[in-house]
Amino acid sequence: MSDHPAPSASTEPDWVAHAIWWQVFPLGFTGAERESAPLTHRLPHVESWLDYLIDLGCNGLALGPVFASSTHGYDTVDHLAVDPRLGDDADLDHLLATAREKGVRILLDGVFNHIGRDHPWAVEAVREGPDSTAGQRIRWSGDRPESFEGHDILVALNHDNGAVQDHVVDVMNHWLARGADGWRLDAAYAVDPSFWAAVLPRVRAEHPDAWFVGEMIHGDYATYVDRSGLDSVTQYELWKATWSALRDGNFFELAHALGRHDALLPTFVPATFVGNHDVTRVATTLGDDRDVDIATALLFFVPGTPTVYYGDEQGFRGTKEERVGGDDEIRPPFPASPDELSPLGLPRYRVHQAMISLRRRFPWLRTTSADVETLTNTALTLRAAHDGTTLRLALNLGDDAVTRPGGEVLAAADGVGDTLPPHTWAIVQN
Template sequence: MILAGIDHRPESEDVAVVADHQVIIRVKTALDDIDKVEIRYADMYLWQEGTPMQTTTMRQDLATQSNQYWSLHVTVPTNRLIYGFRITDRAGKTVGYGDDGFFDDTTDNWTVAGHYFHLPYLHVSDAELPPAWVKQTVWYQIFPERFANGNPQNDPATVAPWGSGPVNRDSFYGGDLQGITAHLDDLQDLGVNGLYLCPIFTSPSNHKYDTVDHFEIDPHFGTKADFKALVDGAHARGMRVMLDAVFNHFGAESPQWLDVVANGQQSRFADWFHVHGWPVGRDSQTGRLNYETFATGAEMPKVNTQNPAVQDYLISVTKYWIEQFGIDAWRFDVADEVDHGFWRRLCGELRAVKPDVYLLGEAWHSSQALVGNGQFNAVMNYPLTTPITALFNHTLSPATYVGKTNLQLSQYRWPNQQVMFNALDTHDTPRLLTTLHGDLAATRAALALLIMLPGSPCLYYGTEVALAGGADPDNRRCMDWQPDATEAAMRDFVKTLIAFRKQHADCLENGTISWQTTATSVTLIRQSARTTLTAHFNLGETALTIADATPKLANGWQDGQLAPQGFMIE
């Protein structure tokens, strides 16, 4: 038995309180080493008074490249719980495992309270269960400057003809809020029910991640009345609205930063930023900035979010757009570079204002420290979605893909995993079609795999009409409102895919996950009490035979044969 492979932590992603008296418990063992894991559990006080322990065999769950997970949904008569694991390896050897480590599997040892992990009380509020509506949401990300020009009267002076190229970092095309509102019926027809807007506040750039005024709509995008019409129109169509907040840094034209530049240490905003020398600027010897920024951009000075005055200001911003306009969610840019204390305060105050608000942090890596514990419901789940494109580009084998994916599916408590923000491309990445070298079949298969996974999937605007684009800024091309036949067919496919996701919402939100792989194929099985969905993906160079299948959704399927880069869900 490989003891070094066994691990469990009570106050972590290994334990998820999902409802009153209900908890999901998970333990990790070495891969291909353990035959069975049993959990022994009880209310400690009742146990000490003579009520016997309950023993249940745990379910063999996901396997990563190095570990096997075991899980169990436990219902307890009270909200108090102690538990330990009885682990049996493939040679039949057993061991007990609990709060003080490993112990011999003897009757006497199981009577020692100190051997058990403790959950003194299952506080449902402490679980911070994410809003239920997010599990049923398919997001649609919009880069407002490139989606649609609804009011040419507010165009920038340097506006270029819609769709002309190449796209440069300082290009303007005139996209605005009225343009989005004018296409709400199109988005409703597509089936999306969540709109994620990149920043819309006053800013000199086209991307608006260098905010000048957090309380004002950028005039090139329109007015607050335009935004209210957009939110009201979205809500009338059953769509939620998420705004993008940039609280790691301000724009260099923000009044706070301009005051610091003008008044130096005497500025009342001097401690709103991380300044290490005066006057602010570049060191004459090294040429380096004497203040901290986002990345190395001089135009985005980093904000000191440990300053209570800064915290008050930023929290007032987020409350304003919820209270005055009824938005449903916030996405926080560069969340992993902001201190946790501020996030806990902000998230707590927003939940007091709107209990079912969805709070999402941007991070490009596994980020357990940002999720739960008073902070975000979820993060942008790049570690889960990036391997999908590698799989279809044949740079990951099926077995390696499954191992890496299962690792990410084990990083967070299950309630949070159900609302992770899953996108195959965004304004920060090359577009999916370009990443997959223009292969429409692979693009469709990748989208199908995305919607089969736990989490809240997101489409980047234009994906539904096969919009291509390389790295920023090419990934921010104008939306194509006159698709050709091939692009229109792609839209029909995406519409069907979203409808399939909604039709099988219960299974795809709550069902168990299992995999089968060969050298050239991946099969994903999602199973709930009522439904089993099996998705086959052909990654080989020849057709794959699947006998006795009844497809619910497919691409590249004919007469029992699945074409290369094809998929079929039965």
């Protein structure tokens, strides 16, 4: 059992130690059109949910794409302009300022691996050819622009090109100066880490308090962080092991992933989640709300910088499908106010509040190993200790009650006493 403080060479700003994010996909959240449309001021709708975010216990708003694009937000056409479907510069400035007044950090989604085919660079490159100045800013497959992962509307950037590096530096600095606190770097796994190693020091020179987290789905996370200079990356391996173990009743899978997860801590603190804008909702995957609450307890007990995807705290369901419009179910609009949410989501909301409150009470959980103490297919106890305080998270996926660890119960599912009934959880201190 050990703490793993951030390594001495870490560039992670101090404020991130207490950051808990609520992630919103703005185009879906606000009910924006599928494709580019005239100016509509929808960002105030996002701003109106800041108090809800705070009431939940979060203090960070992680925004999906907000910059001008043709369709879903990841086919950017102008990194320095707000998507007209969401509003204009004044709307984003007001959101950033209001968030700052309320003590809420803002994370922007930086789509720098690729651009939309309607981006001026892509249009000019096609017109002038691969050997032109514009043509050297993108990658080519023969005499055609290289698409990203087979998506024709996404044109891969040439990250070896100095103009591309300069542009990304300029964009990052522009919006950090306007009040953003950091960047999620979309599809970082597809970018050679040397690109970020060239870009980030130039940004940090002007904004040393900014946080940079890369989207990593696979690969060697620790090596990528070390070579790129990123502060963190998304922990997809743990995400997969969490829902898979809970769905299949196989805590051995989760225990293995937790061992690998803890091994990352000497290098960086991973960005953890059980849901996001790209995956089927955890409530849909698991089916049983009791198991959804177990996933929530795990998210806030294991080390990491946690993110809650909007609607997960209400038990929203939705399936991601590989088709046009296949993300609609997982990126739904939110109502005008929390009063319009269904009361059926309140139990999930209260579990999130309880677990975030516990994380606030014991902030050292963010960097402390969650060691496996007892393990069967359907029962698991994790132990975390720091400075004389020991916490245990006990989980039961089975159909029979199991004995829970002794100690003071700090948070638990309904019905927990001296035992854990089927599909319940508890956190105890002793």
